[in-house]
Amino acid sequence: MRSPAGSLRASDIGRTVTVSGWVQRRRDHGGIAFIDVRDASGVIQVVADPAEHEEVTDLKMEYCISVTGVIRARPEGTENPDLPTGGVEMGVEELAVLSSADTLPFMIDDRVEIDERTRLRYRYLDLRRPRMGANLRARSRATAAIRRTLDEQGFLEVETPTLVNSTPEGARDMLVPSRLRKGEFYALPQSPQLFKQLLMVAGVERYFQIARCYRDEDFRADRQLEFTQLDLEGSFWDRDDVLDTIESVLVAVTKELRGIDVTRPFPRLTWQESMERFGTDKPDLRFGAEIIELSDLFGESGFGVFRDTLAGGGTIRGINVGQQEWSRSRADSLTERAKELGAKGLVWMIVEEDESLRSPVAKFLDDKELTGIRDALDAKPGDVLLIAADRWKLAVEVLGTLRNDLLRPSAHQDLAFLWVIDFPLFEEEEDGTITFSHHPFTSPASLDDMRDNPTGAISKAYDAVLNGVELGSGSVRIHDPDVQRQVFDILGIEPATAERRFGWFLEALRYGTPPHAGFAFGIDRLVMVLQGETSIREVIPFPKTQSGVDPMTGAPTWVEETQLEELGVTLTESALARRELPDDPGE
Numbered sequence: 290m291r292s293p294a295g296s297l298r299a300s301d302i303g304r305t306v307t308v309s310g311w312v313q314r315r316r317d318h319g320g321i322a323f324i325d326v327r328d329a330s331g332v333i334q335v336v337a338d339p340a341e342h343e344e345v346t347d348l349k350m351e352y353c354i355s356v357t358g359v360i361r362a363r364p365e366g367t368e369n370p371d372l373p374t375g376g377v378e379m380g381v382e383e384l385a386v387l388s389s390a391d392t393l394p395f396m397i398d399d400r401v402e403i404d405e406r407t408r409l410r411y412r413y414l415d416l417r418r419p420r421m422g423a424n425l426r427a428r429s430r431a432t433a434a435i436r437r438t439l440d441e442q443g444f445l446e447v448e449t450p451t452l453v454n455s456t457p458e459g460a461r462d463m464l465v466p467s468r469l470r471k472g473e474f475y476a477l478p479q480s481p482q483l484f485k486q487l488l489m490v491a492g493v494e495r496y497f498q499i500a501r502c503y504r505d506e507d508f509r510a511d512r513q514l515e516f517t518q519l520d521l522e523g524s525f526w527d528r529d530d531v532l533d534t535i536e537s538v539l540v541a542v543t544k545e546l547r548g549i550d551v552t553r554p555f556p557r558l559t560w561q562e563s564m565e566r567f568g569t570d571k572p573d574l575r576f577g578a579e580i581i582e583l584s585d586l587f588g589e590s591g592f593g594v595f596r597d598t599l600a601g602g603g604t605i606r607g608i609n610v611g612q613q614e615w616s617r618s619r620a621d622s623l624t625e626r627a628k629e630l631g632a633k634g635l636v637w638m639i640v641e642e643d644e645s646l647r648s649p650v651a652k653f654l655d656d657k658e659l660t661g662i663r664d665a666l667d668a669k670p671g672d673v674l675l676i677a678a679d680r681w682k683l684a685v686e687v688l689g690t691l692r693n694d695l696l697r698p699s700a701h702q703d704l705a706f707l708w709v710i711d712f713p714l715f716e717e718e719e720d721g722t723i724t725f726s727h728h729p730f731t732s733p734a735s736l737d738d739m740r741d742n743p744t745g746a747i748s749k750a751y752d753a754v755l756n757g758v759e760l761g762s763g764s765v766r767i768h769d770p771d772v773q774r775q776v777f778d779i780l781g782i783e784p785a786t787a788e789r790r791f792g793w794f795l796e797a798l799r800y801g802t803p804p805h806a807g808f809a810f811g812i813d814r815l816v817m818v819l820q821g822e823t824s825i826r827e828v829i830p831f832p833k834t835q836s837g838v839d840p841m842t843g844a845p846t847w848v849e850e851t852q853l854e855e856l857g858v859t860l861t862e863s864a865l866a867r868r869e870l871p872d873d874p875g876e
């Protein structure tokens with residue numbers, strides 16, 4: 290019987306065991322070889338005399354071996370308290386090489402920095418590294434905890450198809466051409482949204498699925514073309530039933546991965562409050578520095594910029610970002626950043642020892658204004674104050690971004706969960722068109738408000754946020770086909786288009802649909818934060834690069850002409866021209 294290497298302890302002393310794994314490290318001292326053998330459970334030190342076991346002479350890094358020998362205590366003074374197996378070592382009776390290994394492209398060691406492309410090119414080796422192994426295990430424990438928690442609450446795990454019609458979550462669809470019906474396409478699901486709603490029509494009442502979702506988006510730091518969600522839906526539910534259930538899941542996963550009990554209920558902020566205080570709909574509550582309204586101070590200001598902003602319907606907001614290393618170039622780069630974010634500029638002030646405010650604009654402000662700023666921002670000597678004067682949304686967003694840039698902890702030691710509720714139902718694009726803010730199946734909070742003033746209407750949508758990371762979203766759904774039609778109408782979706790795209794779904798709503806609500810959160814993101822990682826690629830077993838390429842398999846790749854013919858697909862000139870170019874490895 291094989292023993293897990295990492296399980297061996299003093300209580301095993303005297304036992305003869307067999308361990309199989311990889312040569313993690315080998316040192317030779319005084320004619321004796323010390324070989325660290327690693328398997329999925331951990332590492333054990335094997336001590337061999339090459340004179341007795343000549344196979345040992347050839348052992349190199351990452352050879353896959355099997356060793357049988359007796360467990361004994363390490364000689365006094367050579368114990369390794371950092372290793373769970375550090376009190377014991379293993380002698381050798383038999384040693385067999387199961388597989389040799391070529392020289393590796395990098396060491397299997399967490400301390401070695403390797404560029405990400407190389408890691409992804411050799412992901413199977415990268416995953417041998419302890420940190421990545423721990424992330425894989427954490428992910429598996431997370432999904433097990435999710436299943437356990439929902440099973441106890443009577444949820445049914447139901448699979449939904451991967452080859453579907455378009456699901457409108459606001460991203461571009463990934464399309465799959467049909468061979469049997471040339472010219473027609475399946476879409477990969479952006480989420481199981483409509484299927485889970487149909488499961489409510491089907492009487493399932495409590496559904497969940499660990500679902501792969503596909504969104505053809507331009508890559509941002511925490512996005513991938515495919516990702517995994519816990520998708521969930523319940524009938525006869527209102528918002529608080531969803532929040533309660535999702536909290537129970539998030540608490541269970543946190544307990545599993547971090548061993549701590551998160552306090553429930555999580556704090557809740559309305560979207561409006563979140564924007565006002567933190568300038569974002571995914572605030573990081575691990576630190577303060579809230580945004581403060583200062584407009585009242587400047588109605589009559591001698592400072593034209595402030596006065597004109599207010600006269601033009603804008604607002605003046607400030608934030609105290611505390612002690613910062615300060616220099617002219619720092620000030621310039623923050624101002625530059627604010628401009629990149631769309632602001633006209635940024636006012637900064639430093640609180641001097643005598644509590645006066647040093648700032649390029651101080652000379653335009655009178656004592657009352659300066660004292661007002663100091664009091665409102667609770668300023669102490671050494672603090673840096675930032676002030677934005679702009680349209681409300683821009684002003685709070687700029688300060689919210691700077692708040693994160695300057696104060697956000699880089700690691701995820703503490704955990705701050707929260708709900709953001711009462712999102713707007715719609716968003717107005719710059720060209721005046723109206724789009725949904727969550728998805729078009731989200732219930733308005735009030736039908737009258739929606740009809741009277743669509744862009745001011747609140748929805749029954751909510752988000753879960755952890756440490757400034759949006760974990761996921763959900764909503765109470767529309768279960769009345771007439772209301773659904775009205776929403777399509779506001780969204781400018783013609784009845785004929787609605788019928789063509791969603792007719793099958795609208796029809797289902799007509800057969801006695803229960804009120805229902807649900808949620809989905811990104812398992813990648815949750816595990817990322819709980820594992821203290823800052824990129825989801827660290828917790829996805831086989832992710833793609835930022836440009837959607839898999840450096841290991843080379844996907845996406847060109848296919849044979851005959852395959853395209855079978856699918857009825859021809860490549861455009863520009864695609865063919867790309868084919869002639871040297872292979873672009875992508876980032």
Ligand code: ASP
Pocket residue numbers: 458479480481482521762763764807808809
């Ligand atoms: N389908 C939504 C999403 O993927 C979640 C939901 O509304 O349940 O974001």
